[in-house]
Amino acid sequence: MRLLVTGGAGYIGSVTTAMLLDAGHDVTVLDDLSTGHRDAVPAGAAFVEANITEAGPVLATAAYDGVLHFAAKSLVGESVDAPAKYWGNNVAGSLALLDAVRAHNVPRFVFSSTAATYGDPVEVPIAETAETRPTNPYGASKLAVDHMIGSYAQAYGLAAVSLRYFNVAGAHAGLGERHTVETHLVPLVLQVAQGKRDHVSVYGTDWPTPDGTCIRDYIHIADLARAHLLALDAATPGVHEICNLGNGIGFSVREVIEACRRVTGHPIPAVDAPRRAGDPAVLVASADRARTLLGWKPEHPDLDRIVADAWSLLT
Numbered sequence: 076m077r078l079l080v081t082g083g084a085g086y087i088g089s090v091t092t093a094m095l096l097d098a099g100h101d102v103t104v105l106d107d108l109s110t111g112h113r114d115a116v117p118a119g120a121a122f123v124e125a126n127i128t129e130a131g132p133v134l135a136t137a138a139y140d141g142v143l144h145f146a147a148k149s150l151v152g153e154s155v156d157a158p159a160k161y162w163g164n165n166v167a168g169s170l171a172l173l174d175a176v177r178a179h180n181v182p183r184f185v186f187s188s189t190a191a192t193y194g195d196p197v198e199v200p201i202a203e204t205a206e207t208r209p210t211n212p213y214g215a216s217k218l219a220v221d222h223m224i225g226s227y228a229q230a231y232g233l234a235a236v237s238l239r240y241f242n243v244a245g246a247h248a249g250l251g252e253r254h255t256v257e258t259h260l261v262p263l264v265l266q267v268a269q270g271k272r273d274h275v276s277v278y279g280t281d282w283p284t285p286d287g288t289c290i291r292d293y294i295h296i297a298d299l300a301r302a303h304l305l306a307l308d309a310a311t312p313g314v315h316e317i318c319n320l321g322n323g324i325g326f327s328v329r330e331v332i333e334a335c336r337r338v339t340g341h342p343i344p345a346v347d348a349p350r351r352a353g354d355p356a357v358l359v360a361s362a363d364r365a366r367t368l369l370g371w372k373p374e375h376p377d378l379d380r381i382v383a384d385a386w387s388l389l390t
């Protein structure tokens with residue numbers, strides 16, 4: 076297929092691009108490099124440095140079979156302090172992109188949605204049928220785009236899949252997480268092992284969980300990226316599917332730090348800190364829908380393997 080990947084210079088978009096190229100697809104990456112890196116774009120992909128609002132001219136150059144839309148702002152805290160950036164980039168930007176997709180008759184659309192659309196869950200594991208009550212503008216912006224895509228599928232026959240990622244980590248094809256402003260637990264803990272930080276803060280030790288720290292569902296980037304290829308195949312005209320992507324296994328912050336100690340052999344000092352605003356206690360996915368609809372099955376659910384793959388890029 077001829078595919079446009081927005082955000083392909085970022086962490087998840089670059090790994091997925093590498094996998095799409097391996098599978099024989101023809102890939103153009105469109106990225107404004109606001110948080111991504113030019114050198115993360117795999118060599119076999121064409122590259123256009125542009126905002127998603129400028130995708131139209133690119134889609135006009137050839138008959139594209141699909142768009143995979145990763146480009147977004149995704150810092151929860153920043154979304155609370157600077158919501159305009161989130162409604163602008165994520166919602167208005169995605170609307171412009173969807174309009175270009177419609178204008179150029181691109182049949183397939185795969186979108187990076189998030190567990191943040193659910194907010195604080197009433198029940199875990201979280202299924203796609205759970206209520207969506209985002210607790211911050213980031214999650215709300217992603218949910219708005221999910222709704223937008225649903226209406227485009229219904230009105231214009233777009234074949235669309237929203238993939239709701241839980242906590243993505245690890246590395247694949249020599250590509251890993253490289254955010255200038257890093258907020259994610261695994262890379263921050265590994266920065267301590269690298270000697271780039273003195274310690275990692277544990278945000279909250281009084282959560283209603285067995286060891287008092289938050290529980291998350293960590294998914295290997297390779298498993299996550301692979302689901303996008305399956306989604307392109309499973310997408311049906313006029314239908315908008317939503318699939319959670321996680322392993323269905325929860326690990327606490329302390330368990331993640333312990334896994335990083337095992338893998339790196341570094342003591343990794345951890346300091347107890349207050350809760351981080353907006354964090355739900357437990358986020359664990361039910362990914363049954365991805366299994367049945369996409370035929371997806373995680374190949375690397377082991378936390379130590381996820382951490383080891385991230386670590387191998389740093390050493």
Ligand SMILES: NC(=O)c1ccc[n+]([C@@H]2O[C@H](COP(=O)([O-])OP(=O)(O)OC[C@H]3O[C@@H](n4cnc5c(N)ncnc54)[C@H](O)[C@@H]3O)[C@@H](O)[C@H]2O)c1
Pocket residue numbers: 081082083084085086087088105106107108109110111112125126127128144145146147148149164168187188189190239240241242243244254
């Ligand atoms: N990393 C996670 O754990 C996680 C979890 C859930 C959902 N997501 C979603 O997955 C997607 C990718 O996340 P990531 O961790 O790879 O982030 P990232 O910041 O590494 O990648 C995003 C890329 O999009 C580009 N970009 C941003 N706004 C743009 C715009 N308006 N026009 C063109 N390019 C733009 C950036 O330069 C960057 O290369 C995002 O949509 C994010 O919301 C990520």
Ligand SMILES: O=c1ccn([C@@H]2O[C@H](COP(=O)(O)OP(=O)(O)O[C@H]3O[C@H](CO)[C@H](O)[C@H](O)[C@H]3O)[C@@H](O)[C@H]2O)c(=O)[nH]1
Pocket residue numbers: 149151189190191241242243258259260261263275276277278279289290291328351354
């Ligand atoms: O230095 C840190 C960093 C994180 N944490 C904790 O570790 C857990 C995981 O935090 P991350 O920031 O790695 O991940 P989140 O669960 O907050 O974020 C995930 O969900 C978000 C929405 O809630 C976004 O979708 C985001 O992209 C996705 O990785 C949380 O309990 C957090 O409080 C710490 O204790 N110390």
